[in-house]
Amino acid sequence: MHIHILGICGTFMGGLAVLAREAGHRVTGCDTGVYPPMSDQLRALGIELMEGYAASQMALQPDMFVVGNVVSRARLADGTPKFPLMEAILDAGARYTSGPQWLAEHVLQGRHVLAVAGTHGKTTTTAMLTWILESAGQKPGFLVGGVPLNFGISARMGEAATPFVIEADEYDTAFFDKRSKFVHYRPRTAVLNNLEFDHADIFDDLAAIERQFHHLVRTVPSTGAVVFNATEDSLRRVLDKGCWSLRVGFGAGGDWTAEGTPSSFDVHHQGKHVCRVDWELTGQHNLMNALAAIAAAQHVGVSPSQAAEALARFQNVKRRMEVRGAVAHPGGAITVYDDFAHHPSAIRTTVDGLRQKLGTQARILAVFEPRSNTMKLGAMKAQLPWSLANVDLAFCHAGGLDWDARQALAEMGPRAQVADDIATLVQQVAQAAQAGDHILCMSNGGFGGVHGKLLEALQVQ
Structure with missing residues (x-):
């Protein structure tokens, strides 16, 4: 089968492309704003990438167009379609489907699916769980929304009889399917890491997201398990709507708890000590991610001691405190x-994890851009000073925002600076940096190559 993927360089669609290629399909795709690591991974696999969404790509005549949720029926200011290829597909009556639907039908069918959902930590926890199963000899298939350093790739088919671990996103499936992606996966083990308000472009409030999480819970069979963060009121509300599977809580008040520091802790299951984790990761959020992964792994036969040994060798994911x-x-x-x-919340936990590692004497300079759809809408701008409370200086890239970042950060006083372009941002950081500083760049995009530009600017000081 030849599939042509629209939006191929997104973390999910890029992983899908890897799986399709491994399964023997011919894969081509198109996108805009391509950036590593996904673009590098796809090109290394020999997958042909095309810039933009020109209708001329219909000449490829694929057996199926797989449409990412970046694609819409939107039109530009002059009235022309933003995605002319999609218009051509519809006009021609060509075969098309969504990424999650294609994955469900061609990869996940008949396998024990372990799906990791949550507002934060999905990628890291999915990578942890996959590495635990790999270390236990289960050779799982996986699709992670990033590149786990233990594997060097974001996706792998695995054998048909092995488990499949997938990062389960609550974002909508496609412009023609507004259900959350994860309802397509039908997991036997569902991990609910946490739940906060996010994706303000498609959800009106937290209750709307909780409904989608409950749709996921409804798909877990009675012989399956829902592994959930017992410290989250939002997840308790989700489960109170109905749960027909084994409930496995982690964190304070749950079945799985931890004692110690985030880098070295004892794990208890229902009050009994079962293993100890000593590893390189920092931050309370990663301790919770580890508990979730250990609990989920036990559901497919991996002992806590095996899981702890694997976590000691876990190398995290690209772009996670890299x-x-x-x-x-x-x-x-x-x-x-x-x-x-x-x-x-993710900014704060990331900063706090680094602060815990470095101590109070080292300076942390946070360099960030509010790039997600939620942040670009300004839905959480009031929380930014709180999220940056433990940094010494903060630098915000405000290019493309419709709200005033300077006003949002005003309460931080001289500790916060704002720039409307990357060049100015780099200049601000380079001028403020001192020997021994730790510069933490945070974004869910390529951030204009700011990391390399900062390193270059600091070299010439």
Whole structure:
């Protein structure tokens, strides 16, 4: 089968392309604003990428067009379609489907699916769980919304008889299917990591997202398990709507709990000590991610001690507190990190994790852009000062925003600076940086290559 993927460079659709290629299909695709690591991964697999959504791509005559949720029926200011290829597909009556639907029919059918859902930590927890199963010899298939460093790829088919671990996003499926992606996956093990308001472009409030999470719970069979964060009131409300599967709570008040620091902790199951985790990751959020992964892995036969041993060798995911480089200084190197954090809660937990690792003496400079649809709408701008409370200086890229970032950050006073373009942002950070600083760049996009530009600017100081 030849499939042509619209929006191929998104983390989900890119992973789908990898799976389709591995399954022996011919894969081509198109997108705009291509950036690593997904573009590098696709090109390395020999998948042909096309810039834009020109109707001329109909000449490829694929057996199926697989449509990503970036595609819409929107029109530009001059009245022309934003996605002319989609208009041509509809006009021609050509075969098309959504990414999640294609995945459900061609990859997930008949397999034990472990789906990891939640506002934060989906990618990291999915990677942890996959690595635990891999280390236990289960050779799972997987689709992660990033590149786990233990694997070097974001997706793998695995054998038909092995489990499949998937990052389960609550964002809508496609312009023609407004259900959340995860309702297509029909997991036997569902992980509900946490639940906050997000995706303000498609959800009116938290209750609307809770309804979608309950739709996921409804699809888990009676022999399955729902692994949930027991500290989250929102998830308790979801389960109170009805749950027909085994409930497995983690965190305070749950079946699985931890004692110790985020980098070294004892794990207890129903009050009994079962293993100890010593690893390189930091932050309370990663401790909770680990508990979720250990609990989910036990549901497919992996012991807690096996899981803990695997986590000791877990290398995290690209763009999760990834060190992009360091510039030598007599008083100490300046280190530049890259992280995917973009929601205020994720920014705060990421900062707090780094702060816990570094202590109170080191300076943290946060460089971020409100790029997600929720943040671009300004729905959570009031939370930004709270999310940045533990940084020494904050630098915001405000290009393309319809709200006033300077006003939103005003209560931080001189600790916060705002720039309308990347060049000015780099200049601001380079001028403020001192020996021994830790520069934490946070965005869910390519961020205009700011990491490399900062490293270059710091070199010439």
